[in-house]
Amino acid sequence: MPRSVNHVASRAKRKRILKLTRGYFGARKNVWTVAKNTWEKGLTYAYRDRRNKKRTFRALWIQRINAAARLEGLSYSQLMGKLHKAGIEINRKVLADLAMNNPEAFKAVVDKVK
Numbered sequence: 001m002p003r004s005v006n007h008v009a010s011r012a013k014r015k016r017i018l019k020l021t022r023g024y025f026g027a028r029k030n031v032w033t034v035a036k037n038t039w040e041k042g043l044t045y046a047y048r049d050r051r052n053k054k055r056t057f058r059a060l061w062i063q064r065i066n067a068a069a070r071l072e073g074l075s076y077s078q079l080m081g082k083l084h085k086a087g088i089e090i091n092r093k094v095l096a097d098l099a100m101n102n103p104e105a106f107k108a109v110v111d112k113v114k
Helices: 007-020 032-071 076-086 092-101 103-113
Strands: none
Touching: 007 032, 032 076, 032 092, 032 103, 076 103, 092 103
């Protein structure tokens, strides 16, 4: 009895991954083994960077809060310490948004803790 291979399924699998690697440079887009390896490594980068994105945004918020706080005569750490001591629970994302888009509201928050 001849060996049975499901060529339809294996070809479809290859085609699916090659479709996902369209736009890559050189052999990464059309050579099966290279494309598969590149695609798999891309998935690990995506997993890693979904976590790194959170770090990057937190760092950006801290920089924005620090810049706005220094205009009010406080450092970032002094401001966060006073907010905590005053019992004002406002997260960095919202504080940074206030600092950028609504400076008078940020000033009101700072005046509240001073």
